[in-house]
Amino acid sequence: MSVADVSDVFGVYVHWPFCLSKCPYCDFNSHVRHAPVDExxxxxxxxxxxxxxxxRIGRRDVSSIFLGGGTPSLMQPHTVGAILDAIGRHWRVTGDVEVTLEANPTSVEAARFRGYRVAGVNRVSLGVQALDDASLQALGRLHSxxxxLDAVAIARTAFDRYSFDLIYARPGQTPQTWAQELKxxxxxxxxxxSLYQLTIEPDTPFFGLHAAGKLKTPDEATARALYDVTQEVCAGQGLPSYEIxxxxxxxAECRHNLIYWRGQEYAGIGPGAHGRLxxxxxxxxxxxEKRPEAWLMRVEDQGHGITTDDILNSEERADEFLLMGLRLAEGIDPERYRKLSGRPLDPDRIALLREEGAITVDSGGRLRVTQAGFPVLDAVVADLAA
Structure with missing residues (x-):
């Protein structure tokens, strides 16, 4: 894929920053408010x-919209509709646009699904996280x-497309129990x-518990075994990984997230949103601005909440392309890296990584990380970018 091939793809990310409670593993920009939010x-x-x-950027054809958070399913359907209408007033929305909303699978929020569908949402992503009550309680989730599963069933009838998230490498989890849950x-x-390995992030309650020895996560060998089971079970059931x-x-890949990983263009709207324009x-x-009320006042005062606006130089842009693109099973076109950075990837480093079994290069020249290379992806990227 050349630089020119991606210039006309554009998405919009909208961040709803509020949650009913803060999960102990979460380091996202999410906030709990005990008074009602002024929607x-x-x-x-x-x-x-x-x-x-x-x-600022002119007309664009919007091919994907993603309402993330926080917990967007705390919004009333008419709020979602108004946001989508605003996007449609200022940009041309393509006929096959993917409109995803992240949702918690509580019965209260699932009751709004049909309203979201009427508002224009056609894909929902459910934060299930685990399929047993003890794990859900340990993860601080508010649903059983x-x-x-009831919410998934409602999503199945309300939306053309749906997905859900699970967290693995949880305390006490074994490859056998994870394989059963995954099936x-x-x-x-x-x-x-979307299957995420539990990571202990700084400034979260889990970080303090882990440091004090009160939260024991699987050791490195077990975590690797859990990753391998994830790949084997999903591939065997017809859901291979298209991203790590x-x-x-x-x-059925999430088109919006492909925009990020392919280094394409997207606007970030809302508190703590990021964009590449x-x-x-x-x-x-x-x-x-991350703080919701501070963002609100900034937008009311000057029309936007931007606190950072950096122009990426060619090397920064190429490194970002490499970092994001190598997460994908489809890999990257090294020629696009050369066009972005002004220099090719080092053929000696490519040869060494191929020899080690961390990457492959196909007959068309695309460079991909292998299944053996994905667990050490950061090291592969650092080696190629050096």
């Missing part, structure tokens, strides 16, 4: 930031396994699963 005021601010962004998930998942943590039936031939890395 009309936030809706107006989203529309204003969309308008300001559109005025039964509620989660159950695949029987419910239809076309797409994402599995889908062919053709091409303006006057240069790639801008943009981030907005």
């Amino acid at each position: 009309p005021r936030f809706t107006r601010a989203f529309a204003r930031e969309i308008e300001t962004t559109a005025a 396994a039964r509620e989660a 159950q998930a695949i029987s419910e998942a239809a076309e797409h699963l 943590s994402n599995h889908a039936r062919p053709g 091409d303006i006057d031939g240069r790639r801008h890395a943009i981030a907005t």
